[in-house]
Amino acid sequence: MIGNYFYNETIRKTVIAFGTLFNNIYIKKTDDATGNTLKTIKVPIAYGPMQKFLARIEQQPDLEKNNFTLPRLSFEITSYAYDPSRKAAPITKFILKENSDKSKIKKVFMPVPYDIGFRLSFAAKLQDDVLQILEQILPFFQPHYSVTMNILQGHEEKKDIPFTLTNISFKDEYEGDFGERRAITYELDFLAKTYFYNEIPTDESGGIIKRVQIDYATNIKAPREVRYVITPQATKDYNDDNTTSLSGNINTRQTLLKVVNAALIEKFEYIRVNQETMRVESIDGNNVIVERGAFGTTIQEHFTGDQLDLINAADNAAIEIGDDFGFDSDISFFQDYKEFSPSQGTDV
Secondary structure (H helix, E strand, C coil), X not given: CCCCCCXXXXXXXXXXXXXXXXXXXXEEEECCCXXXXXXXXXXXXXXXXXXXXXXXHHHCHHHHHHCCCCCEEEEEEEEXXXXXXXXXXXXCEEEEEECCCCCEEEEEECCEEEEEEEEEEEEECCHHHHHHHHHCXXXXXXCEEXXXXXXXXXXXXXXXXXXXXXXXXXXXXXXXXXXXXXXXXXXXXXXXXXXXXXXXXXXXXEECXXXXXXXXXXXXXXXXXXXXXEEEEECCCCCXXXXXXXXXXXXXXXXXXXXXXXXXXXXXXXXXXXXXXXXXXXXXXXXXXXXXXXHHCCCCCECCCCEEEEECHHHHHCCCCCCCEEEEEEEEECCCCCXXXXXXXXXX
């Protein structure tokens, strides 16, 4: 009734991310007289309530012989709650890119914000053991620690999920009489602010706009007289074409480039040398006059042998979603009384 089957593994990924935060905690046993480390123990962690593990140890004492003993970490989910403070309009969509083909995009409804509650518990027989564990956790939460997660498999949808420490409690218990087993237990409550996504469409639902065309006329129903066309202009080289190289050094003030072969360079094109983009103003043999620092790139020193790449139509076609790019414009004037047909893609 609600929709088709889908499973984005949001809860599973959040559980894994939370457990991974605490899978590298150690305690050290030292000699009180010398201060030397006698033994280093990695504290095991598992999903489940701490009382479950304590009950198993109590009911099956032989488990201690197989290293199923304290100290021990465990965690579990304790709550789910909708978070209205992060709510977006329910009909709002965003653009989702595929990892396999970044030119393909999908329009997806905004995710729904939820808070998932976690409880991290750890227990030990000795007070010093639990204090060692506690001090390896608390400095990282002020009061939250963010983990970058790839929420949707196969797509570029990474989000920083904050895990916020909300409460700390502890208790010191003895099983049986005063002389029997002791368990010092700490419980740390956390809140993970995550998102749940709806079904991701399997078909391509859009692409990058590569061209915008506007026709102007003096009257409402008159044929176009002026056409204004805007296309994306790449600000960097995508195909590493290695057009030519510099035949001389250039400092940050010079605008004359000496190149090995300028045959493939054209006036008003953009070129890239190292991390600086330049606009070609004129060409005289193998001498190229340029405008430095195009598209806000930093003007740098360059040296003999540095590679020079063209930024041309092939790079414009390779612009990916999320990249910085400029604009190239073209104005045309007409007196042929034709009109542009969107269905045929030509003037008729």
